[in-house]
Amino acid sequence: MSQHPSLKSASKIRARRNVLKRFERIDLLKERGKWQDGDRATGLPKTKSEQ
Numbered sequence: 001m002s003q004h005p006s007l008k009s010a011s012k013i014r015a016r017r018n019v020l021k022r023f024e025r026i027d028l029l030k031e032r033g034k035w036q037d038g039d040r041a042t043g044l045p046k047t048k049s050e051q
Contacts, residue, residue, distance in 0.1 A: 020049055
């Protein structure tokens with residue numbers, strides 16, 4: 001039996017993601033200088049990835 005196309009391995013799927021995970025957003029905010037250690041991780045401002 002062949003494998004369904006939607007079950008491709010993760011290494012073959014390289015689409016640009018529209019939504020960042022929380023730790024990725026915090027890293028991006030740190031790079032931009034808009035995040036200080038001790039800030040709350042809830043209610044983060046919207047960010048766009050730089051891919």
